Amino acid sequence: MTGGHDLIVIGGGAAGLAAARAAAGLAARVLMVTDGPPGGDCTFTGCVPSKTLIEAASRGLPFRDAMGRVRDAVATIAATEDEAALRAEGIEVRRGRARFLAPGRVDVDGTVLSARRCVVATGAAPTVPPMDGLDGVPYLTHETVFDLTAPPRSVAVLGGGSIGCELAQALARLGVRVTLVEAADRLLPAEEPAASRVLADAFTRDGIRLELGVRAVRARTADRAVRLWLDDGTELTVDRLLVAIGRRPVTDGLDLPAAGGVAVDDHGYVVTDDRLATTAPGVYAAGDVTGRLPFTHAAYAMGRLAAGNALARRRRRYDPSATPWVTFTAPEVARVGLTEAEAVDHGGRVAYLPMTEMDRAVTADDTDGFIKLVAGPRRLLRGLGGGRVIGATVVAARAGEMIHEPALAMATNMFTGRLAQATHAYPTWSYGMQLAAAQFFTTVGGRRARPATRAG
Structure with a gap:
């Protein structure tokens, strides 16, 4: 068993990076465990590529050039938070899948590690609806859409939240014929109704077809295309299907009960108090896995706070009320x-x-x-x-x-x-x-x- 760490951070996304860096700033011996390259969703499949694509589309770049710009931006930012950069900051990084064995003990691909405190920051992944036939369709998500090397002629986007709206408009401005399907009766249903109306008008001018207040109930592939049936009887035929209906917490394989009884709610999110402490002594959680604000900047704030609270005697409250x-x-x-x-x-x-x-x-x-x-x-x-x-x-x-x-x-x-x-x-x-x-x-x-x- 390998020991000697003050804090183990499980997850290498925004919350994990913030927690590890905050701990290193407190001169703690910190280990970050990540099953992928540091940077996580935001750097590789979220904020960085999506905003780069949006900027490229607004400037009128061709599709291939836009995707090239995405790859360049991701590489530039990833270099500031890779293993070498983090080790230079005093953070030990181990690649692998983490699993709790007992309070304060974590197995990483056969190596047992120990620490007085842990921060769970494993993030979230795209939600896939239980739709008839969807498992037989090669659908895209925000994690895979940036792998496209050529523009499809048409795309149906399932979901009118932030991710669906951003990608739908960017693809439309890159010359793709886009249909957006949203179960609510308006885009961005969590925002002001007036905001939804303004955005719907803008999307219509961009040539995006809006199917609002309806659900997709069945999908099939046919002649290298995707056929989609909506619950109002509408049928759509498109080249590709992009699923953007939400995200789910990633806790698979962690064995959270073994950590001393880390509770999750009915949706699988890790339960935390206002200090980001879980129900298990010494274990904190931060970022999307908590079900709090699902934004990179919120995850970063939570990560710093969770690490500080795990290591300090005086613990501070997390207050998201002024987070934009x-x-x-x-x-x-x-x-x-x-x-x-x-x-x-x-x-x-x-x-x-x-x-x-x-x-x-x-x-x-x-x-x-x-x-x-x-x-x-x-x-x-x-x-x-x-x-x-x-x-x-x-x-x-x-x-x-x-x-x-x-x-x-x-x-x-x-x-x-x-x-x-x-x-x-x-x-x-x-x-x-x-x-x-x-x-x-x-x-x-x-x-x-x-x-x-x-x-x-």
Whole structure:
């Protein structure tokens, strides 16, 4: 048995890398176990390749050149987190599959390792629906779509969440005929309804066929094509099928009960408390395997916190309330905190600014979208200073950058009025945030903040 480690991190994705690096920063003896190259899903099959493909498509690159750009970007970023880079940072890396034998003991392909503490950061994998005939169809997922070397003539995308929407639009802009199938009655069903409407209009202009409020119930291959039947009787025939309906936690083979009783919920996610501790002493979990926010930046924050809590006497809480997220479509859809409908129960008020009234959007001739800023009363001070920011949704060409201002306001419990008072450069995209915040105090362009409604 090999011992002498203060912390074993199981998983080499964003959460695992963050945990290992945080532990090394605390001068701990840390071992990271990964069954693939460090970097995990984000580097090789997630954020890096998908955003590269989106950028390449927006610049009009041919399909083969776009995929070449994807490979180059992945290689560049992977080199900053490979085994050699991590060892230079004081992190020991072992390739293999980990399995708990007992509390504090982990088997990695026949080698038994021991440590006082462990962080489980094994991530998630694509969910595959139990559809009739799907197992006989060579479908794609976000993990395999980047292996394409030539563009299919047509693709059906199952799933209208972030992954499905991003890939559908990128493929359409690369010349692929795309049909998107979503069981909900709108795209991005977790976002503001108005955001869904803006995106649906943009997709229609891009030539994407939308099948909303329907499910795919059967699939077959025929003459090198895929036939797909929807529950409303519609039949589709496409070259390829891309499944993007969600993700599931990866815990296969870990033998979590042997770790001292690590519990999972009904969906298989590892149960953690607000310090990211599992139900087994000394075992923490971080990232997608916990079922919390499924984003790389959230996983990284969780990984750092889990490692710190595992090694330190004073443990900190994980608070995801001010964590923003972005769907990198055109326009981008970004959100932090509560939607308008959710804010009703919190006494929320809403400021709204359409991009058609935002000068920077007009100069860019890119006026799809809006800013929606949600504020709620502060404890004791109530609405003084405009209250506090409790949520924001931005749909715009640069929404992913604009969302960080309200995220910072939430993280620091800032008065909403501070956003209105801060001088913003004109004409910038972020200037719209100042105009929206000012609506809590005065009329701006005929608009004032109003009470939140469930209709949004």
